[in-house]
Amino acid sequence: MDCLLIEPHLAAYVDGELDAASVERVELHLKDCRRCREAVRDMRLASAVLTQWHTHHPSGSVSEKVLERIRREGILPGDGVAELEACEARAAGRRRRVRFVGGVVAVAAALLVTIVLYRFASAPAEPQGPAAVRSVAELGRSAESLRSIDEAAAAHVAIDSAVARAWSERRPNVESIVTLEVASTLALGAKDSAGAGELGAVLRELSRSAGPRAAVSAAGWGSGFLSTSAAYADETKPVPPVMTGSPEPKTLLDEGVSLEALGDLESAVRKYQTAAADRVLSLRANILQANVEMKLGRADSALEALDRAFALTRPETFYREVVENLRARAKESVELKKQISDMQAKLAKAEHDFDVLSDVGGLQVKAGDVKGAEATYDRMVRTAGPGREREALRARLVRAWCRRELNRLGEAFEEFDKLVVEAKELYPEVSVLAHFERAKTLDLKGRAAQALDDYRALALGAVLTPGAFAAVQFQVGCLLAQIDRPAESAETFRSLDRPGLRDQPFARAALALARDSSAPAR
């Protein structure tokens, strides 16, 4: 039979959609036709490749939002309001954060709270950067300590003009963005929703000419403040957070952030608990506390802190979304804990069962219980006997990652450093991963120049896949921007614009940032 007659049936043949007689006809043809056999093989190859294509897991919020819309639009058929309320409660309970790392934007935004607060607390006394930016930063710091609405409003005006100067120099950086965030918070606290909205808009605009890291922060914060201020402006009720006049709580919050950065999570929790007594800081203190409680495997306490934070937020606001996402994650964590304890009971019977240990560790990470996961991976490292070298290295990598998540940066760095060397011969891929994480740990330790060198050594010294190479160069470009070498940063990003590289996710991001930074400011 002619190929032209068979070809239209080949897809159906591969998919098992042909009847028995047609299958027989196709197979008879395939015996003698190499071209059609290859076509069948190619189609199976395409299907096999597609099985590797995983998408993100839905956030689970779609149903909830649909039910909200139905209620808002008043299109419920019959007398179904009570039923709808029951459904909404169930939908909220079902919302799940499936991936612990990365994922939901709002959770990333919550982490940004930590990052920005951390950067603020750990910023050097004399900020780097041009004079205008420095003055913005100074104003921001002094404004934060102001305790009356009038003073805050005055500071807001001063900050605004300083921002204008910074803007004219087109040299915004993380420092000025943190300052703007503080100023926006103050404006909200002072019930100045229009002011907060303006600052939100400035933040978003700044993201267009800021360095890449600052750009990401600015875009997120800017949008957050714009939506928050809009919601505040619409509200008729008084805004709850009002300045109290006590100079202490801000210090407590700073101390908590610093303790967290130093890896002393228990003390950080205590500081946040004390700071939460202040009405202005309560929301942020509760969110920060919940983040730490999760890491310590105390999802119940995290949930309590988040319930308190929830009560301080308004619907449709940036913080409400952050808190809701964290609450969903904490609830999931509580449920996962039951599974984890069941598996731990199994472990009591089979002490050295590597697979069960690995499952427990994975679940703990998923539940956000980094401390528990660290202990599990530590046990894996200690119990791995001969023939388990590869598993032991993998467990060491993850254990080091847990330590870094717990802000024990020194220990994490030391472990990554050892792994780079020890795995180089037999398990080069583990060595490459460890090298990448070592450089990242240096960056987190605030040693940008050393981190830069380490990433560059990785790019030059190891055989990297295109995706990994793009990820490394993305980091190099970000670090260059961070240490005020914008031209080199842009050049690094643009160097990824070549065949085989430009479609890698990190290359796409780098090229977009390069385009953004070269775009003329308004």
Next chain:
Amino acid sequence: MTSEISAPNSVQTAPPADEVLVKRFVEGHIDGFEELMRRYESKIVSFIHRSIGDFQRAEELAQETFMRVFRMGVRFDPKYKFSTWIFTIAKNLSSNELRDRSRDPESYNIRECDWPEDSSFVAELVSASTLEPHEILTSQEMRASIEKALSRLDNDLRMALVMKEFENMSYSEIAEVFSTTTGTVKSWLFRARKQLSHMINESEVM
């Protein structure tokens, strides 16, 4: 060794068919609609995401899909399958999105695209416990390659392929969604896979 599997001690009733649930919510019981969302939320979001390549937008369009189901439920003809109907709505919304985007490509930039999730490979290793370190190093480009190859296919070919490969829909169901014949679907799937394997073999993207 004792078996952990025990015989069921109660007779479980089969879950109601989708079409029964539609009837229920049209009669004013929201729980029917809620159950349909629970069954289809993940499928619809994934389908739209794979069709348009933008996860955040996919969640928004999935919301719109369910809103249309809700509003038009009364017009649903029970002689058709609900799954085909909802995928038709999702497919139409995806096609409109792609058409609008092609008219105004500037409106689509990286901020609306999927941002790389985390710059830590070990973080990925932790979250995907079944992957080995060397697979983590290649997973980024594997994903990028597939997305690029798929983005080069015509919209209808890509959506039909996604329906077959990921939703396991039959040729007649896909034909119904696109208001076409099963012969056309056969031809689309043949061409889609052939083009895809050509791109793989040419190593243009892999």
